[in-house]
Amino acid sequence: MMDAVIGLEDGTFLKGTGFGAEGIVCGELVFTTQYTGYEESLTDPSYSGQILMFTYPLIGNYGVNDETFQSDGVKVEGLVVREACRSPSHHQSMRNIYKLMEDEGKPGISGVDTRMLTIGTREHGTMRAALINGSDDGEEAVRLARAQPDISSLDLISRVTCKEPYIIKSQVNTDDKKNVVLIDLGMKKNISTSLLNRGIDVTVVPATTPASVIQEFDPDLLFLSNGPGDPQNANAAIDAVKEMAGTVPIAGICLGHQIIARALGADTYKLKFGHRGANQPVKDLETGIVHITSQNHGFAVEGDSFDDTDVIVTQINTNDRTVEGIEQKDLDIFSVQYHPEAHAGPRDTEKIFFGKVMKAMGGRV
Numbered sequence: 001m002m003d004a005v006i007g008l009e010d011g012t013f014l015k016g017t018g019f020g021a022e023g024i025v026c027g028e029l030v031f032t033t034q035y036t037g038y039e040e041s042l043t044d045p046s047y048s049g050q051i052l053m054f055t056y057p058l059i060g061n062y063g064v065n066d067e068t069f070q071s072d073g074v075k076v077e078g079l080v081v082r083e084a085c086r087s088p089s090h091h092q093s094m095r096n097i098y099k100l101m102e103d104e105g106k107p108g109i110s111g112v113d114t115r116m117l118t119i120g121t122r123e124h125g126t127m128r129a130a131l132i133n134g135s136d137d138g139e140e141a142v143r144l145a146r147a148q149p150d151i152s153s154l155d156l157i158s159r160v161t162c163k164e165p166y167i168i169k170s171q172v173n174t175d176d177k178k179n180v181v182l183i184d185l186g187m188k189k190n191i192s193t194s195l196l197n198r199g200i201d202v203t204v205v206p207a208t209t210p211a212s213v214i215q216e217f218d219p220d221l222l223f224l225s226n227g228p229g230d231p232q233n234a235n236a237a238i239d240a241v242k243e244m245a246g247t248v249p250i251a252g253i254c255l256g257h258q259i260i261a262r263a264l265g266a267d268t269y270k271l272k273f274g275h276r277g278a279n280q281p282v283k284d285l286e287t288g289i290v291h292i293t294s295q296n297h298g299f300a301v302e303g304d305s306f307d308d309t310d311v312i313v314t315q316i317n318t319n320d321r322t323v324e325g326i327e328q329k330d331l332d333i334f335s336v337q338y339h340p341e342a343h344a345g346p347r348d349t350e351k352i353f354f355g356k357v358m359k360a361m362g363g364r365v
């Protein structure tokens, strides 16, 4: 048992019990309301630069199975929970969450009032934080929280994107093989899996790959993944979309959606405390149907700011009416703010979104 403390930029600090690796981490403190799916969220590269807090009071009760990972390891900077389960129960569990965080060199804190921290975040907006595992010096944690740069000034994508292009061949036999070029901005594994399961070969390329190189791979569709940080910092991908718009269909998820929107001349802005959870209601404005979606984002697209006046907002969040989906029909471009690939979260929109990707390439849905 180690002393641990979390400090926020507003001067709040809470002492608790440390687990995982000893050390100090800094990042934005964000909360997610999902009850399950902690393995997927901890390994989601979109959380790079952030300390993740679960509002659900018990995390780790079904252990850790590496098969669920959305990347090669834990990508959050640190973890905040009310209680971390030491003795999990699940036949596929390989280790407990204590061991996971220790093996991955990431600190966690338990035994803190996550309700108070969540209310504070909702009232103040997302705050910079520091988590120290191995000390209970709250003043130092607050000082470190305040000393770090704002997330918008960090280049987080370069930390999580792949270094070289690579090709994943689909094992599904189809007569008409399609090839998607996927710009890896910090891709969750289930995005490529959702394409591979439909018989599509996936060429994954680094975030700074220019349009000229993407074209050499002869894509049937250009796909932009999820990823960390402020979409304003993804200039290379924004330029690639601008250059390729109209030449191939383009689709995107989350950060990919924000990048596509910026390429079409829209503004993006920071939400007060973001949407993170597995039950976010999204209304399709064409059908009127509301789907329950998985989400993890802190930025959003300004719906009425598009330079391209043919862009339509296709979906909105019914909680706060923020933009959840856009489409430019003439250019065959569409994207969503939520996560149709789920993992973690509901699969309500999986068939709809990836069906649309298939249709855009002239393939079978």
Ligand SMILES: NC(=O)CC[C@H](N)C(=O)O
Binding pocket: 046, 225, 226, 227, 228, 229, 230, 231, 253, 254, 255, 256, 296, 297, 298, 299, 300
């Ligand atoms: N999951 C994501 O792709 C997140 C996108 C972006 N980093 C945001 O926080 O809004």
